[in-house]
Amino acid sequence: MASDTPPIPRFFVLKDDMFGRHDTKFRDVKPVNLGEPPPCPQCGEPMGMLTWLPPYRGELELYGEGLGDYVEGHGYDVLISERMAEAFRDEELTGLLGFHPVEVVRVRRKRKGAKPDAMPRYFAVTACFGRGAVDEVHSRLRRTEPITCPECRSAGVNSVHGFTLDPGTWQGEDVFRPRGLRGSILVSERFAQFIQRHGFTNIKLIPTEEYVMDPLRLGPPADNAVPST
Structure with a gap:
């Protein structure tokens, strides 16, 4: 007899594809205008980094063969190409906010190779703060406080x-920053399929249960359970 239990949704950490074929980086161009981060509606503490305000301008550094569709931008903002922005809207995915045109004042080729023939338009977007919350019991992380x-x-x-x-905290956003790990961007399985279907570049998707971030090389905590898959 088939089970009526819905499948457990899977999520992926969204990162740029460093050292990949379309490795592209963003650099600010002064002046950079910044605003206050949004406050938590309950405790009032700042949620995240200072917000990026107009003018949206910067340089791109090209390390790969061609410019990527996804580029990590200033603070919590990221840059996506026009074709990615149009597809995101056409397919009615959710979770990206802003869509501000970015003026790319210069492209710097950082490794050997020809400069790109075409310069795509880019838009600055921000992943929303989602309702999905980290399961502290079934996650392997070390908190400083x-x-x-x-x-x-x-x-x-x-x-x-x-x-x-x-379980039950995610409310269907395709791209979001989770409560408890707001420094990471998570995406849904639908978004992962969207990326694969269109072949968008400079993107790496890491299943949350496999994601490792350990700059101090502390190793996994011994008192946390292994996340379920």
Whole structure:
């Protein structure tokens, strides 16, 4: 008899494809105007980094063969190509905000090779703060301080060796920053299929249960369970 239990949704950490064929980096061009980050609606503490304000201008550094469709931008903003922005809207995916045109004032070729023939238009977008929350019991991470606010769940993290979300907290966003790990961008399986179907470049998707972030080489904590898949 087939089970009526819906499948557990899978999520992926969205990163740029460093050292890949379309490795592209963004650099600010002064003046850079910044605004205050949004406050947590419950505790009032800042949620995230300072926001990027107009003018949206910068340089691109090309390390790969061609410019990527996805580029990590200033602060919590990222740049996506016009073709990626149009496809995102046409297919009615959710979770990206802004879509501000970016003026690319210069492209610097950082490795041997020809400069790109065509320069795509880019848009600055921000991943929304989603309702999905990190499952502290079934995630392997080291926090620098305890969580005090149940809403934003803001607390520093020294290392991550796989994580999962509290069941029932995700509300269907295709791209979002989770409560408890707002420094990471998570995407849905639908978004992962969208990327694969269109062949968008300079993107790496890491299953959350396999994601490792350990700059101090502390290793995984011994007192956390392995995230379920």
